[in-house]
Amino acid sequence: MNCHEATALTAAYHDGELGPAQSLALEQHLVGCADCAARRAELDALHSRLRKETPYHAAPGALRERIIAMLPVVAPSGAGSGGQRWRWLSAGAFAGAAATVFAWVLGTALLESRDVDALAAEAVSDHVRATLGKRQIEVASSDQHTVKPWLSSQLDFSPPVKDQAADGFTLLGARLDYLDRHPVATLVYRYRQHGVDVFVRPATRASRPTPPTTVRGFNVSHAIGTGMEWWAVSDASPDVLAAFVERLAHDDAR
Numbered sequence: 001m002n003c004h005e006a007t008a009l010t011a012a013y014h015d016g017e018l019g020p021a022q023s024l025a026l027e028q029h030l031v032g033c034a035d036c037a038a039r040r041a042e043l044d045a046l047h048s049r050l051r052k053e054t055p056y057h058a059a060p061g062a063l064r065e066r067i068i069a070m071l072p073v074v075a076p077s078g079a080g081s082g083g084q085r086w087r088w089l090s091a092g093a094f095a096g097a098a099a100t101v102f103a104w105v106l107g108t109a110l111l112e113s114r115d116v117d118a119l120a121a122e123a124v125s126d127h128v129r130a131t132l133g134k135r136q137i138e139v140a141s142s143d144q145h146t147v148k149p150w151l152s153s154q155l156d157f158s159p160p161v162k163d164q165a166a167d168g169f170t171l172l173g174a175r176l177d178y179l180d181r182h183p184v185a186t187l188v189y190r191y192r193q194h195g196v197d198v199f200v201r202p203a204t205r206a207s208r209p210t211p212p213t214t215v216r217g218f219n220v221s222h223a224i225g226t227g228m229e230w231w232a233v234s235d236a237s238p239d240v241l242a243a244f245v246e247r248l249a250h251d252d253a254r
């Protein structure tokens, strides 16, 4: 068995749908192939997360009846009881497949929203910790030409640093924080009497726009632009914060 075949059969193996000969061949391949074994481990992990984190509901009898009624009667070898049995089998397969797809979609949505919520909560924790502690600013300067080189020297990316004083946001400086176990640039602004932290990290393929949220009374706004992901945290009003983070992410002129 080669990797191509193993990949194609791993999901079926996982669901117990392979015969003994194919199972054995796949198991032998998995013993000798780290890539395929890793893929199988990922599938195991996803499976157990779905089991743990998504609710399971048995289909009500009426729904089951409706689905079965919708299915055409397929008779592989003429009419009669065989046809009836085939119909029941295909109904079961259809319901099983639908449930699997539904669980997958629901599970993916749950995991994603959980990740986003976790990120917003982490950003707020960073903000609160910095505000309460003495470590709010590591490079104190309102000059973007001082702040940007300092950040570039600390990080493996170079976040845009923009002065937004014309809009009432005064750049105070920057520091480093961690989000999702990776170092991020934190730009520190002041807007009227509000402290504003803006966490910046490179955007990835997984980055997607996230609606504003509130965590422990702090507003969190998110934007993607200039190749970066931007999270702004403040007790300033949500609409002010959302407009600000959008300008930071998109206004390349400044």
Ligand SMILES: [Zn+2]
Binding pocket: 002, 003, 004, 006, 029, 033, 034, 035, 036, 037
């Ligand atoms: Zn392989």
